[in-house]
Amino acid sequence: MADAVHDLGDSLSIGSAWLLNRLGKKSADSEFTYGYRRLSLFGALINSLVLIAGSIWVLSEAIPRLANPVMPVTEGMLALAILGVMVNGIAAYRLSKGYTLNEKILNWHLLEDVLGWLAVLIISIVLQFADWPILDPLLSVGFTLFILLNVIRNFWVTGKLFFQAVPDKALHKEIEHKLLAIDGVSDIHHQHLWSLDGEQHVLTAHIVADHEGVFGPDEYCAIKQSIAMALEQYPLAHTTIEIELTEEACRDQPVPSQTDQH
Ligand SMILES: [Zn+2]
Ligand SMILES: [Zn+2]
Incomplete structure (x- = not known):
């Protein structure tokens, strides 16, 4: 039995x-x-x-x-x-x-x-x-x-x-550092990393572009290209990056600080 x-x-x-x-x-x-x-x-x-x-x-x-x-x-x-x-x-x-x-x-x-x-x-x-x-x-x-x-x-x-926990805290931090290291990026917030199945992840983030007066198509393209290069190596199935300018207010709820993001 x-x-x-x-x-x-x-x-x-x-x-x-x-x-x-x-x-x-x-x-x-x-x-x-x-x-x-x-x-x-x-x-x-x-x-x-x-x-x-x-x-x-x-x-x-x-x-x-x-x-x-x-x-x-x-x-x-x-x-x-x-x-x-x-x-x-x-x-x-x-x-x-x-x-x-x-x-x-x-x-x-x-x-x-x-x-x-x-x-x-x-x-x-x-x-x-x-x-x-x-x-x-x-x-x-x-x-x-x-x-x-x-x-x-x-x-x-x-x-x-x-329940959409960060699949790998070290990876989450590493991605944050990679994005912050990009020339012309002064801040990153609302960074969310979760995993579809433990193998393929989904990333969304807002980055603030510090443009020193000019932010035209050239600067925009340069930042986007740097983002693509920085994220290339990671197993991301869906990536959404919002580019904000320094004087722009964030559309989402404010987050306390860069290190205390949710
Ligand atoms: Zn958020
Ligand atoms: Zn934002």
């Missing part, structure tokens, strides 16, 4: 991750103008929750067994465990190339399965020689805690991206 539930969870989780990843590659349309990349973030969130719930359930089963361990039936366990480690190991290895957040979560899920079978393998070997029934719940708890901690860490990262 437990295995059936676990397998169903696996299939749903892996299936939905695959589906959301595929749908996420759809290009933007007139309604979803940023495209569908956030679907993969959504998939990562759902899969983290499934994995966290599953791990807590495994712990709730295994922890009471620490107090009174039952000797498992080891007949045929060894052969089954070798098969389990091999099949799940190959699957995990083949899918481990992914680097999006969704794929990372999926990898933890597959690793959980491999570790589960590895635990069975170790137990079935050790129990041939020693009478240590506590090994079974002990390995379950250990491996599950390891998975749980990593999944919670991923869940936290994904959750923050979901």
Whole structure:
């Protein structure tokens, strides 16, 4: 029964991750103008929750067994465990190339399965020689805690991206410095950096052009060219830069200071 539930969870989780990843590659349309990349973030969130719930359930089963361990039936366990480690190991290895957040979560899920079978393998070997029934719940708890901690860490990262947190504070600062270093730029405010899916980011900012009296098409073009060069190296899917003149009032709500921008 437990295995059936676990397998169903696996299939749903892996299936939905695959589906959301595929749908996420759809290009933007007139309604979803940023495209569908956030679907993969959504998939990562759902899969983290499934994995966290599953791990807590495994712990709730295994922890009471620490107090009174039952000797498992080891007949045929060894052969089954070798098969389990091999099949799940190959699957995990083949899918481990992914680097999006969704794929990372999926990898933890597959690793959980491999570790589960590895635990069975170790137990079935050790129990041939020693009478240590506590090994079974002990390995379950250990491996599950390891998975749980990593999944919670991923869940936290994904959750923050979901609420448009700055994906990388150092990158945010670096972009600010790069833009401020441009000749003729005296200030930057309303700089917002958020991420579509952890890979591709969106940047908006207001920069103040200190033009010393003249600000014609030449100065405008020079600044725009410098901005393009400064931002070229970053993974920005959508960039919007507003150029303000020193005497111009900001259209958006005032921000306290350059270092205290929101
Ligand atoms: Zn703003
Ligand atoms: Zn402004």
